[in-house]
Amino acid sequence: MEKMRADARRNRAKVLAAAEEAFAVDGLAVPLDDIARLAGVGAGTVYRHFPSKEALFQAVVLERIQQFAEEARALAEADEPGEVFFDYFVRVIHQASLNRAICDALAESGGHAFKAGAGDDFRAGFARLLERAQAAGAVRRDIDGDDLRALIVGCLAVERYAPGSEHLVRVVVDGLRASAGQGDVA
Numbered sequence: 001m002e003k004m005r006a007d008a009r010r011n012r013a014k015v016l017a018a019a020e021e022a023f024a025v026d027g028l029a030v031p032l033d034d035i036a037r038l039a040g041v042g043a044g045t046v047y048r049h050f051p052s053k054e055a056l057f058q059a060v061v062l063e064r065i066q067q068f069a070e071e072a073r074a075l076a077e078a079d080e081p082g083e084v085f086f087d088y089f090v091r092v093i094h095q096a097s098l099n100r101a102i103c104d105a106l107a108e109s110g111g112h113a114f115k116a117g118a119g120d121d122f123r124a125g126f127a128r129l130l131e132r133a134q135a136a137g138a139v140r141r142d143i144d145g146d147d148l149r150a151l152i153v154g155c156l157a158v159e160r161y162a163p164g165s166e167h168l169v170r171v172v173v174d175g176l177r178a179s180a181g182q183g184d185v186a
Contacts, residue, residue: 012049014039020060023101028057057101064102065122068092072125082138085129086173092126093152093169097159123149140178151176 004012018039022030032053036043050056071088078084096102123145130148133139151172158168 008049011039011041011045014041015046015049015056016060016063019056020064020099020101023057023060024099027100027103028053032056060101064096064099065119068095069121069125072122072129076125076128076132081129081132081136085133085139086176088126088129089148089152089176090169090173093155093159096152097156103156103160134178137178139176143176 015035019035022035022038032046033043035056036046039046046056050059071091075084075088126148127145130139130143130145134141134143155169155172158165162168
């Protein structure tokens with residue numbers, strides 16, 4: 001594969017940043033011409049890097065999911081695994097809720113963003129945080145990675161349809177906490 005020129009890399013980065021901003025507000029409804037204008041490049045530049053709006057959307061989502069995965073990896077050996085897990089869970093929901101593109105991707109047909117590429121890394125990193133929190137006795141043992149994905153998608157729906165309802169996310173977090181006799185089945 002041919003290496004991209006420095007100016008092409010800069011333009012691609014500008015397009016991705018502008019697209020993330022635009023998709024965060026308008027989701028897939030934003031026209032590519034608006035993204036080009038926001039990035040300060042021509043529409044042809046956008047199309048050279050991304051043949052369709054869906055391809056650009058996927059690139060934006062992939063980049064964000066990769067960031068989530070990197071953060072999970074960095075936290076994998078942190079002290080206080082229960083606290084780290086819950087903080088990360090809430091942070092992922094909060095950050096994703098601010099970006100309509102991420103919400104749209106995660107809510108789509110079972111959350112396809114969790115199933116491919118960076119999604120695998122994200123799931124693995126999150127699963128590692130979950131396992132450590134469960135081993136420390138902080139999280140119910142009857143929860144697995146698929147359950148976490150479903151809970152995240154549900155929490156994102158709550159955030160989208162009842163903005164400012166952080167207390168509902170806290171209810172979910174409280175439900176994940178281990179307590180005597182609860183979720184002891186591995």
